Amino acid sequence: MKQPWPPAVATRQINALANRDECHMAWTGHARERLAERNLLSGDIFYVLRWGTVYVQPEKSTRDDLFKYAIEATSPNSEGRAIRVVVIPDPDAYHGAGCLKIITVMWLDET
Numbered sequence: 416m417k418q419p420w421p422p423a424v425a426t427r428q429i430n431a432l433a434n435r436d437e438c439h440m441a442w443t444g445h446a447r448e449r450l451a452e453r454n455l456l457s458g459d460i461f462y463v464l465r466w467g468t469v470y471v472q473p474e475k476s477t478r479d480d481l482f483k484y485a486i487e488a489t490s491p492n493s494e495g496r497a498i499r500v501v502v503i504p505d506p507d508a509y510h511g512a513g514c515l516k517i518i519t520v521m522w523l524d525e526t
Contacts, residue, residue: 416428417480418473418480418481418482419472419473419482420473420482420484421472422468422469422470422471422472423469425469425473425484425486425504426467426468426469426486428504428506429464429467429469429484429486429502429504429515430464430465430466430467432464432504432506432513432514432515433461433464433465433515434465435512435513437509437512437513438509438512438513438514438515439508439509439512439513439514439515440461440514440515440517441514441515441516441517442516442517443516443517443518443519445518445519446517446518446519446520449519449520449521450520453520453521453522455493455498455520456492458490458492459490459492459493459498460498460500460517460520462488462490462491463486463487463488463490463498463499463500464486464500464502464515466488467486467487467488467498467500468486468487468488469484469485469486469487470485470487471485476503478503481503481504481505482503483501483502483503483518484501484502484503484504485499485500485501486499486500486502487499487500487523496522496523496524497522497523497524498520498521498522498523499520499521499522499523500517500519500520501517501518501519501520502515502516502517502518503515503516503518504516
């Protein structure tokens with residue numbers, strides 16, 4: 416399905432990709448820095464990608480055919496705090512296995 420996706424479709428697409436064993440996860444350096452800065456674990460991010468929800472419209476990415484989506488959820492290790500992950504999904508990458516490029520991660524309650 417061609418992007419951009421509305422939030423409900425983006426939620427289903429990102430959750431489905433994250434639940435594929437063969438899906439490739441790509442981390443930007445910025446995302447890795449934010450992960451460490453916020454004392455989050457990669458497992459927290461994977462949980463958000465697998466079970467989270469997209470509530471807002473996507474933003475353009477540097478590639479015309481892909482968009483950035485903000486997906487959010489609390490994880491079992493987040494002590495009730497919501498986590499937002501900005502991700503660029505590419506379901507056709509890696510010969511159809513798909514890729515989720517993690518751009519940044521943040522606590523939803525921080526400005």
